[in-house]
Amino acid sequence: MSYRLTVLGTGYLGATHAACMAALGYEVLGLDVDPGKVASLSAGELPIHEPGLEEILRQGLASGRLRFTTSYEEAAEFGDVHFICVGTPQKKGEYAADVSYLDAVVESLAPYLNRECVVVGKSTVPVGTAQRLADKLARLAPAGELVELVWNPEFLREGFAVRDTMRPDRIVLGVVSDKAEKVMREVYEPMLAEGTPVIITDYPTSELVKVAANAFLATKISFINAMAEVCEAAHADVKDLSLALSFDERIGGRFLNPGLGFGGGCLPKDIRAFMARAGELGADQALTFLREVDAINMRRRARMVDLARELAGGSFQGCTVAVLGAAFKPNSDDIRDSPALDVAVKIREQGGDVTVYDPVALGNARKAHPTLGFGASALDAAKGAHVVLLLTEWQEFIDLDPEELGGVVAARKIVDGRNALDAETWRASGWHYRALGRP
Ligand SMILES: NC(=O)c1ccc[n+]([C@@H]2O[C@H](COP(=O)([O-])OP(=O)(O)OC[C@H]3O[C@@H](n4cnc5c(N)ncnc54)[C@H](O)[C@@H]3O)[C@@H](O)[C@H]2O)c1
Ligand SMILES: O=c1ccn([C@@H]2O[C@H](COP(=O)(O)OP(=O)(O)O[C@H]3O[C@H](CO)[C@@H](O)[C@H](O)[C@H]3O)[C@@H](O)[C@H]2O)c(=O)[nH]1
Numbered sequence: 445m446s447y448r449l450t451v452l453g454t455g456y457l458g459a460t461h462a463a464c465m466a467a468l469g470y471e472v473l474g475l476d477v478d479p480g481k482v483a484s485l486s487a488g489e490l491p492i493h494e495p496g497l498e499e500i501l502r503q504g505l506a507s508g509r510l511r512f513t514t515s516y517e518e519a520a521e522f523g524d525v526h527f528i529c530v531g532t533p534q535k536k537g538e539y540a541a542d543v544s545y546l547d548a549v550v551e552s553l554a555p556y557l558n559r560e561c562v563v564v565g566k567s568t569v570p571v572g573t574a575q576r577l578a579d580k581l582a583r584l585a586p587a588g589e590l591v592e593l594v595w596n597p598e599f600l601r602e603g604f605a606v607r608d609t610m611r612p613d614r615i616v617l618g619v620v621s622d623k624a625e626k627v628m629r630e631v632y633e634p635m636l637a638e639g640t641p642v643i644i645t646d647y648p649t650s651e652l653v654k655v656a657a658n659a660f661l662a663t664k665i666s667f668i669n670a671m672a673e674v675c676e677a678a679h680a681d682v683k684d685l686s687l688a689l690s691f692d693e694r695i696g697g698r699f700l701n702p703g704l705g706f707g708g709g710c711l712p713k714d715i716r717a718f719m720a721r722a723g724e725l726g727a728d729q730a731l732t733f734l735r736e737v738d739a740i741n742m743r744r745r746a747r748m749v750d751l752a753r754e755l756a757g758g759s760f761q762g763c764t765v766a767v768l769g770a771a772f773k774p775n776s777d778d779i780r781d782s783p784a785l786d787v788a789v790k791i792r793e794q795g796g797d798v799t800v801y802d803p804v805a806l807g808n809a810r811k812a813h814p815t816l817g818f819g820a821s822a823l824d825a826a827k828g829a830h831v832v833l834l835l836t837e838w839q840e841f842i843d844l845d846p847e848e849l850g851g852v853v854a855a856r857k858i859v860d861g862r863n864a865l866d867a868e869t870w871r872a873s874g875w876h877y878r879a880l881g882r883p
Contacts, residue, residue: 450523458529464609466504474512493777493804520556534713541717554584570721574647592624597654603775618650658714664699666740672702672881682881704861705744707772709780760796766829769836770802770809777805784835801825837864846873
């Protein structure tokens with residue numbers, strides 16, 4: 445059977461999911477409470493930067509299979525399967541996740557659900573949320589038990605979102621009935637046909653898989669960054685150390701890149717929400733190590749500021765600093781909890797004259813931090829700089845010519861915050877090259 449799908453919340457996750465599902469041949473209606481977002485998506489203009497997504501958005505619109513709306517009534521009438529993709533940000537001043545957007549979706553959608561359908565939660569949530577929302581759905585939906593909730597966490601990475609959605613490495617389904625499982629297996633049939641592993645489990649396990657995965661990834665990054673701290677103290681080289689570790693297949697080289705650490709709209713807030721939830725459940729001791737993971741991560745940002753100040757001669761007063769990178773990682777315009785911008789702001793606060801450049805995140809950065817300076821290109825941002833900081837490893841920064849950059853700066857001093865450059869090449873061009881965790 446071909447189901448009609450809705451995607452509720454069309455941000456980084458939802459816009460990707462909607463366009464990819466339309467690309468698989470489904471009729472899809474995306475819904476967002478932000479009318480500007482709906483207008484822009486309807487016009488084929490992606491409000492975010494995500495490689496390959498705008499093309500499939502446009503193909504979906506042209507095929508007539510993909511539309512966008514702000515109307516929950518229309519969504520309820522249209523959909524057989526409703527995917528919830530709204531945000532679960534960190535609460536202000538707390539570690540816990542704000543799940544109020546999920547409640548708002550259920551409260552807006554449920555009163556119109558008067559026939560059989562499946563509601564699928566994809567947002568990252570504290571364990572226990574799915575059962576609570578299922579109870580709420582049962583209370584509010586006129587169709588009652590004909591409406592079923594499934595929990596289906598999402599593991600896509602920004603920058604690879606289309607690929608990860610079309611070819612996920614696993615599909616996790618928290619279900620309470622065979623009927624809902626059957627519907628989900630049919631919806632994901634194109635992926636399952638390619639051999640994607642599927643894990644059928646209960647709500648709490650499915651919710652936990654997601655935060656456990658992010659906790660593991662964050663821990664791996666902080667592990668190598670803890671090694672970087674020790675390398676700094678011992679005059680050893682964390683890049684060589686990481687490479688040597690990577691050949692042990694039990695360890696592997698992925699997520700073992702030392703540097704400025706993790707940011708973004710997921711890893712930082714997810715480990716904090718996980719700790720908060722474990723605390724509520726009386727299992728806080730189990731996750732105390734995540735406090736250290738978080739602390740190691742934040743220390744990398746402080747260390748970067750210290751290293752930059754050292755190169756600036758001990759003070760940022762009267763010092764011009766070029767910051768290359770604003771996005772939390774390359775191939776994204778997402779600046780949520782961006783380590784690069786965090787460092788830029790701290791240096792500005794300490795009196796530095798900071799100019800930031802990023803290939804796609806400048807608009808977002810300027811909006812969030814109007815007091816920072818912004819350049820039109822890497823060379824423009826570096827004009828007259830006493831120190832250059834590479835904080836997001838965009839390919840165009842890795843490809844920079846040390847001679848050309850050297851021609852515009854006031855001093856050839858660079859800190860490679862992502863261990864992305866070839867130290868020898870830069871030193872050969874007369875640059876004072878420093879990197880986190882390396883001599
Ligand atoms: N961004 C990722 O790479 C990613 C990957 C996996 C999981 N997740 C999880 O997915 C969820 C969404 O993340 P995101 O990065 O897409 O967030 P986002 O902020 O980019 O998008 C959320 C969208 O929901 C909309 N919205 C808010 N309230 C709404 C409502 N009541 N009804 C309809 N729409 C509403 C917002 O306007 C926004 O467009 C989070 O729980 C996140 O942890 C994100
Ligand atoms: O070896 C590494 C790998 C990553 N990072 C940093 O870690 C952060 C997160 O990177 P990544 O995980 O690639 O980005 P996200 O798009 O936030 O994806 C994560 O968060 C998503 C939302 O939950 C999950 O779906 C993904 O599986 C999970 O990888 C970025 O700041 C990276 O610069 C490092 O410092 N070193």
